[in-house]
Amino acid sequence: MRYYPDPSSNLDLSKLNGVIEEAFAEHARGSVQMPPKVYITLDQGDFRTMPGYIPSLGIAGVKIVNVHPGNPGRNLPTVMALTVILDIGTGVPVAILNATDLTDLRTGAGGAVAAKYLSPGRAVSLGLVGSGCQARAQIDAIGRELDIVEVKVWSRNEKNAEDFCSRYPDFDCRVASLRDACECDLLVTTTPSREPLIRDEWVHEGTHINAIGADAPGKEELDPAILIRASVFVDDPAQAVHSGEVNVPITNGRFSENMIAGTLGEVVIGKKRRKSASEITVFDSTGLAIQDLAIASLALQKQEGIDLAFP
């Protein structure tokens, strides 16, 4: 058994979107095992246990991930994760990965897969609502699939948006108002908002939206009217209904599970698709255990880490 303290540092990023795409495809084919996330509620946060198995990648294991909103005040990340990988043939735990950065990367790669298949074109203007780690993971991964011709960034804290742009000198990147950021081909929302930020009238026909921020009951970033106009694709229906962008509108009756157009996996295998250039499409991401396993399979191609006695 080996411990990987920093498995994202040597990851072959050129292969990342591909392995995440395969995980989504296998999900759509019904070829993976992925029971729903299990939540444990603590006083100051929660943690989620995410087991899974992808036979085609030969990988099985469990991610354990917390959400403690008060952590930044203690100089700790809000979200931290650990993934345990088991040998399929014997059940021996073979690897433990610090999966905090991997979680950001696999979420970014999921957004890139959605953008690859659902974007209205190959050359896109990108609107970013939120400018944190996940905004970076999205632009990095999307940039490996599409030609990003312009980036408009909004953050509640304008300084953060400026800092974001300074990290991307090669892009035509500028700080924008919320409304202006929505004037784009590809809109990526990555905030922890609990009320809609994006107004229906700001989103024009043909836009694709990666709705990333909502990952727990009560969170939402988009006016539900956008979801009603759009074709909404989810990563996993059960998780999306529970905690994705659609969770609040479903709870209050403005949207329903049968209005979901399909899964990203179905889009990847060609069973579902963008129907016209004028259609608005939404990818509602909650994050899947199989994404964690797929990125772990890539990380484990490097023989690194610290050897630990087991059994």
Add this chain to the structure above:
Amino acid sequence: MRYYPDPSSNLDLSKLNGVIEEAFAEHARGSVQMPPKVYITLDQGDFRTMPGYIPSLGIAGVKIVNVHPGNPGRNLPTVMALTVILDIGTGVPVAILNATDLTDLRTGAGGAVAAKYLSPGRAVSLGLVGSGCQARAQIDAIGRELDIVEVKVWSRNEKNAEDFCSRYPDFDCRVASLRDACECDLLVTTTPSREPLIRDEWVHEGTHINAIGADAPGKEELDPAILIRASVFVDDPAQAVHSGEVNVPITNGRFSENMIAGTLGEVVIGKKRRKSASEITVFDSTGLAIQDLAIASLALQKQEGIDLAFP
């Protein structure tokens, strides 16, 4: 974060039954979080993910445990386990424990708690059906609660029963026939049987039985007629119905969930009890995540292990 490669070696066994008893009591009080075990099926075995939280012990985490029946042919244990403990206040993973031996010990301690409360007397003759690791864990833990005056051991392989007795020179221990082993006050069954080994007519009034072996659908050790005569206490109703001693008789209609007398936790807190000296009582053990957390809390009282960089 620290890795504990051998946390059972320095465990304060005098405190073990007590901490396991507290976990069962807290379970009966509704003061723990313990979602059902989640199963992932692999080609040659399976693994189970067991998250939980015991506020009174201040411990939360996840055990991951496999069952691969072909492992002994590869010089590996059939069952291996790893427990990840998170800090409750911040969600940081603070400890990873090799939990293979801890799993045996916590199951033995659960049996001792059942024997303490349900045994017909303080001085007992002990019948053991099965003579493996779990038989040893049971006798070791029960010996800390009751005065064991005689031990009769049956194993399918008589040599194993002889070896078992030679490990316990301080006990009046002898190899017995299956029928003779059942002639006792306290019967402990620890086999992987998939058909009843213990006949109804062999079990006399007043016997307490720890039915430990059945831990997966299809497994059973006792003639269902025994369950019908007895008061059957389970560790957790949902797990017992799914995979405990009662699972086969419930599936084929000879027993039903509403015939379960209660939980071991309810016995510990005095809500349920043995009703008479002549009653047959059964403890149906499937193994709880909170037992794993309770024994981990004891193991972590020793500052040992290997420091691993996280986050």
